[in-house]
Amino acid sequence: MRFYKYLVFFVVVFLSSNSVNADPTDLKSQILEMDRKLFDAFNTRDLEATKSIFDLSLEFYHDSSGVSNYEQAIENTRRLFSSGGDLRRELLIDSVEIYPIKDFGAIQSGKHKFCHTENKKLDCGVFKFLHIWKNTENGWKLVRVISYAH
DSSP states (O other): OHHHHHHHHHHHHHHHHTGGGOOHHHHHHHHHHHHHHHHHHHHTTOHHHHHHHEEEEEEEEETTTEEEEHHHHHHHHHHHHHTTOOOEEEEEEEEEEEEEETTTEEEEEEEEEEEEEETTEEEEEEEEEEEEEEEETTEEEEEEEEEEOO
16 A cells, blocks of 8 residues: 555656646647747748747758858848748648657757749749747747758
8 A cells, every 4th residue: 555655646746747848739739839920920021020939049050051040040031031032931730740858848840841933933842840949938939940851
């Protein structure tokens, strides 16, 4: 009987210590909402909204163009937005995987499709990405972006 009391005690302590990210559905909905906000801002060319989602410690790794920090990523985004192009991003929801990072945030990986008009034709490509999200006192912030398979 004493063994069972200890077992129950440890199970209760273990479950309560892991309750921060205990509901993966809730975490997934939060990250998908942040993804939507980020790419609504991207698709509507809203630089201020984009900046509000990027953390100042942002590192952006792109297999074709290299590594950039927050300031460089913002400048690259500003130039893209002011170029007048019609580049749009669509998340391929069935490819998305989201995992908690204990006491930090979440990993989001998946595929997305970018389309733009080139020579009066729609040109689209599907690429892979990995995002590291940090859960801060000011909400979710994107701290790492890895964009690859271009």
